[in-house]
Amino acid sequence: MRVSASKVELYAAMRRDHRAGLSMRALERKYGVTWRTIRRALDSNWPEPRKEQGPRPSRLDPYKPLIDAMLRADLDAPPKQKHTVKRIFDRLLDEHAADGISYQMVRAYVAVRRKDVRWEAGRGPEEMFVPQTHMPGDEAEVDFGDVHVLAGVPTRCYLFSLRLSYSGKAVHRVSASCGQEAFFEGHVHAFSVLGGVPRGKIRYDNLKAAVKQVLGFSRQRTEPERWIAFRSHWGIESFYCRPGIEGAHEKGGVEGQIGYFRRNHFVPVPEVAMLAELNEMVDRWDVQDEARRIRSRTKTVGEYFAMEQPQLKSLPIEPFETGRWFTPRVDRYGQITVRSNRYSVPVRLIGRTLRVLAHASELVVFDDGREVARHERLSTQGGSRLVLDHYLEALIRKPGAFPGSTALEQARSAGRFTPVHDAWWDAARAAHGDKDGTKALIEVLLLARHMNHECLVAGLAVALRVGALTADAVALEARKVADSDGNDPSAPAPSPKPAGQGRATVTFLDEWRLSHLPPDTRPLPSVAVYDQLLRKSRGGSTPSEGEAT
Template identity: 75%
Template sequence: MSKVELYAAIRRDHRGGMSMRELERKYGVTWRTVRKALDSAWPEPRKKLPPRATGLDPYRSVIDEILRADLDAPRKQRHTVTRIFHRLVEEHGADVSYGMVRYYVAGRKPEILVESGRAPLEAFVPQTHQPGHEAEVDFGDVTVRLAGELVTCYLFSFRLSYSGKAVHRVFASCGQEAFFEGHVHALRTLGGVPRSKVRYDNLKAAVARVLGLNRARVETDRWIAFRSHFGIESFYCRPGVEGAHEKGGVEGQIGYFRRNHFVPVPEISSLAELNDMVDQWDLQDGTRRIGSRPKTVAEYFAIEQPLLLPLPEEPFETGRMFTPRVDRYGQIPVRTNRYSVPIRLIGRRVRVVLHASHLVVYDQNVEVARHERLIAKGAVRLELDHYLEVLVRKPGAFPGSTALEQARSAGKFTPVHDAWWDQAKKIHGERDGTRALIEVLLLGRHLPHEHVVAGLATALRAGAMTADAVALEARKAAQAETEPGTTANAPASGKLPATVTSLHEWRLAHLPPDTRPLPSVTAYDQLLRRRRDSGGDHREGEAQ
């Protein structure tokens, strides 16, 4: 077994009551290994080699077409693996081995039979579930209108088999990060972990390889560590449509939830807003009855909840780690997308923690950037603040920058910014006016965005096109917000008067009174008199 599986087995037996010495004897390991396994479900990471392409990849579609054509061919005149292998070599010049073809056909042939709808019918046996013992997990796709655009998201569902209590979460993808974060949210909401098995599809987030049609699976190392941490016992359904009935409860739950809460299509500004709505819908569904049951979902869950296993106290890092290098554009590649970081990090490697809905960038354990995760592939997300240092030196690059365009689309660069910028260019010129605007944008690192916009508006009304004036008015707006009494003399229209005090006058007004006497130059006058006297004597000597 792998090291991750060894750790998981040691932790499981330790929870069952085995001592450390017994674990050493059972698994033939040292005390140090047992101690490490009990301290952490995740062993020291090993560098994995990238997956290698095979010579069969270009011919998979050819084999699929042969297998589909065999569905209508006479039973005794269908392709064997040997015949398929010979056709690939003779007709397509494929350089593949017989074993590669046999392995692919063995797994693909039943899938094509299911896809065609010709799989044989099966009989089903009703099951009774014990409270607190079993659960089912699955993803389902949903369509939402996010910021005015129709996008496809993924609904994670964790359903307890006895009570029917389900917890949902919407993510931009159904990758491993979403899979883990959905589990963490569901287990915290339910307050415990099922005692027996949790049923799963053969998701790539959990299963690295399906070994034939039986229950044997090669699980991913991160998933082994995750379920070992929470004490989850996994049970995998049969591949394809044949195994869908083995977790029919969650399949039906996703359909019910989608029909009742996602019709009509929700219009939201962010996934966080949508997930707040999903939490409320989960609470509402607790009052419904499933089929002909005499009690509601919430009443059955009240019986089941105390029987769940307790959650571990230590958190589990659900994010995926990456260490990309910052390119000359101040961007880093993460999966299929690119994100900006401060321009000062060009050429350095940074650490990225990728979550289901966002990512965080660290430079030597200091957070330097945080982005909402992009949904589309091949997209770029830039933060205007990351490029301000270089734009101060190159103001000509500011008007056409992609970061400026994205800031406008996100509402961070407002019409007030544009109006102040236009006026500054008229007064100071194109270059200096743009540089003044960039200096104003740098204020956003120390002042809230709304206060900077208020300072821009006041400075624009007063005709003060300097960054110092905007900074002063922004601080006045912040002070007015923290001290409500300062706005008592505001006009009835609610607008502040367009008066801008220079920073020099503002500093002088806040200095303590100076009680020192005025300086005197009398002593210096005496020096000047002596100089004239000595100069006169010298002139008299010259005259004689």
């Protein structure tokens, strides 16, 4: 029951006029009301509330007990096999011939009645939250979230987030996977940025990197050994939320933080060449977010963190190796397999067993303690990452395998094998034949091991314009570009001109070497001294004409 605000104002006006001397009849004429209304206004300054009408009869009334029975049956039904409004409506039509009702009637009734049925059964509300107070430096929350970036093609990555519960300060890290290596590296990066470790609990999901097995319905978990060692090293006290969606609210701060960070910094989708470049951007965004306020707080995240940071535990002195070691064997294709993905190594290592250190975003290969290969880690399964340089020694012996090699296609996709390479290769094959022309190109690619890639491409372009189709000519022109850059660091590298424009010259390697030698002032060599030996062998006599000497 409710009272209209206009009626309260009307009562106040009539009481005011009556005190001013107006009679009841005058009040009737002025306000156009009956004497009963005036009498009620003079007797009470608050109007009587209007009686609310009872519920109107509905065509759904005969079927409401049936709907209640379905909702009560849902209380003990499996979570994914409860009645939806559509299913209730269909059952009323099929089983009870309820042709006079509409879907909107059923939906409006179920929206109110479902909660009442839970209360009547003593189940309480569907979800209830209790406000919590967090002490500075005491707790934190950790979680992973999915993000997409453009690295040539749309690529799915994983966003690690560690958020302090008191200040709301969060540190993020993007990696190619959400495995244990990324989990560890995210913690190490976050602790180094925060300058300490929370003194109390850190809340986690039941992710595989930290939980091997959930023991019944309790909070106890079986943890992997590496995670136990990592926690012990950093002094982390873990707290695991309830499995599934029911435990998401137990670390709602980091759940909301990931959504906020993704909406505000990954829209539009960032386009980067490498994850290292993206993580530099993420570090800048973390600093920017310190200036924001969370809900109705009086201070910014950065101001609260300045008060919280001294309360954190100090960092350990010794580092902890976050990567995982593997010992794969190199197959006959010059590849190793790590976590169902294949990576190339130099073909001279075929048949050997190597040591591989796998980090979250990169993979380093060692042979007898020496680094022999380094790859950006693949986030898919069954993929391959091949480096063309690893196969050059084999390809120079088998040039026929070069055009269709997978490493060549990946080099083209990555931009390492440019259109200038293709044009020079076509010209070399036209001049020397397929086999010799391909060998010449492989010799040029071998130069990249001790020459700058940009200088080598510029040398290729110059050699192509003048028709110098040998590796020596390309090497010489590349050295010219490198020397010009070294003499004047501020001068940009010369850009190759299109064929037919300007006059380009090329100096062959033997001519270049001779031109750089100092002038030779020595007399020409003579063999006259050897004639004296001939005379001594003949007894000092000079050979006569016609006699053999």
